[in-house]
Amino acid sequence: MSELRRVLQPWQVLTGGICGLVLTIGLARFAYTPLLPSLQAQAGLTDAGAGGLAAINYAGYMTGALATAWIDDVRWRHRMYSMGLWLAIVTTAAMALTDWIPSWALWRFLGGLCGAAGMLLGSGLVLGWLMRQGRRPELGVFFMGIGLSIVVTALGSWGLAQLWPLWSFQWLALAAVGLVFFIPAWRWRPPVPPQVALESLAAPTVSKRWLLTMAGSYFAAGWGFVISATFIVTMVEREPALAGKGTWAWALVGMAALPAVFVWDRVARRIGDTRALLLAFGLQTCAIVLPVLSGSLAAALVGAVGYGATFIGIVSLTLALVGRRSPNNPGKAMARLTLSYGAAQIIAPVVAGAMAQATGTFHGALWVTAGVMAAGMALLASLPEEQLKN
Template sequence: MPPLSDSGADRDRQILLTALAGAIAMAVAMGLGRFFYTPVLPEMMDGLGLGPSEAGWIASANYAGYLLGAILAAWGWAEGIERKVALSALVATALLLLAMGLASDALVLAGIRFLAGLASAFVMIFTSAIVLSHGLAAAKPWVQSGHFGGVGVGISVSALMFAILVLFDGGWRLAWFLAAGLAFAGLAMVFRYLPGDVMRSGPAKKEPPLAWTRPLIALTVAYGIFGFGYIVTATFLVAIVRDGGGSSLFEAGVWLVTGLAAAPSVAYWMPAVRRIGLTNVFALGCLVEALGVGASVLLPLPFGPLIGGVLLGATFIMVTAFGLQVGRNLAGESPRRALALMTAAFGVGQILGPVVAGYLADWTGSYTWASLAAAAGLVASSAIVLGFRKS
């Protein structure tokens, strides 16, 4: 990002461009790199003859890569080179999206998704470190909302693109190719505007070992269970629509409302944070999301999936972001280690979710029990967080 003068207007422009770069990076790495699998999944299952359990294993491979990336990021090796790592991971994301459109074998697809998960973890952790540090230094709390809102923007753009493909019978392979093209376009923007390094009060240094307190342990466990609870619907929501007899356009519409609800979600939960605090909002978000997860399978089309999509979008980014912020507050002098290890716990939950859901769907013939198990996990996550708050 080119240096700007020290005038107030230029500083405001610089922080705006920083937030924009963060939002685009999250849109590419998360909205496309991680979550584009959801709207394309039903067409892939039909085209390749995949069952729910196989689709679940491919999804879990992505989350296993995300877990490995989070663990690797916790070791502090990227101090001072966060931008290089984040940009390299974005390049990998675009190439792996392209590769998804070329592959047909389930094992190859799982391998590609594993590497995509690794890349998305690096982008999320290191881009967030850069962007959020600049927002904090500039005393601009809206930077966090804009940064994480990029996930919802990426989901919305991918849903619109997929709807257009449905209208023109483009097929699932073309969908992956177009997603790769969007990712390369986004990469160019991030390369132009992402700042060079994390804002620090002194030279880059390795964080001390993380001090595990009881509240931090409880939060990390709850965060992992939340990963299990949200990912079932985030992976299979469009497949639930297909299973219930919904059209391909309705599938895209459900994913679109999910993204539209997600994009501003961090911002519109902020008044609740000021009123009742981060921890209570985290717990409340888990409960609201549990209602959506249950509604997606218990209410008939079109209401169930639409309500499920809106409540999923309204909560999952917010709970993810605010959970990390609570962890940062509990981490003392080791905030990045806490962020990475909480993300690792989150990753474990995400790995288990699609596998368990896939087998339950194969066993029962529907996604109902899998979704109810996910909803129960979200309720448990809320209860654990509220328990440690009271302690």
């Protein structure tokens, strides 16, 4: 415990958190997206099977969110976060061991648990540490890790494919790359506060209606996030004029997300969190339907940039907002809201995969996603005027 109580600088805690996201979100979740075409071409994975595995990954994420929602002891939250760091590397390497679907399902489920550890426990620990240090309680810098995760998996998978075309070698190599991020993520974990064994849940500072409305809008955000996060590389590759460009579209998503976290923090300071969320929802909806309206490379790339620049803002603004309202246990409050986000991520890939297999295109699934996002915007806009100024 003395190691975890050592004095760390803000840049160390934030860098450690960013590296933790690369492991728990990048390797344990996002590596699946750029490697999916190889799994389908070399291992015979179908569209429906791909959607099913994505749903299982999010079932693991939701299971982790459920566990996080009931954990009060900061020491246990820290232990679970630490476990997620090394388990992310294990589950990534294990994907290479067999092409048996039930085995893949197990590793994807455990990878989802890792994602919850990084996103919810990690962000809660970092936000709590920032507030205790008197720092600005924003998560923009921390969530750079999501954009970096996408860039690492996109460029890493592309480079590894040039060296080792076989899908199993690519998974093993990505796991090895993860060791580079594991060291700072482990050494610079957010310290456990001294003499704190149990944190009480802060009293709600908003109405039940506010919480339910945010949960509904976050469900829509989860739906909008997961369709592109799972299928964007495959969707681009299937356009005859865009073959071979899928990985680059995925890289653009990550590069757009990296600076966007700072932009959305500043937008929220100027116009308020909820209005900033409405703007992000609207822009992401446009980015989702753009590739449907045009099959050109420009439309695909602009859509990828728009998606990357907005989904990260929605996640960062929502989690920071709810976390600030429960300062004694931000991770627990974030987890409860994230249950709706996780539910969408289980349902949406199955629906999209089935629609794509039945029709031969993802266009219908994208139109459905745009409709869900529009419903999320309507929920946000329904909040009382005083809440719009939060």
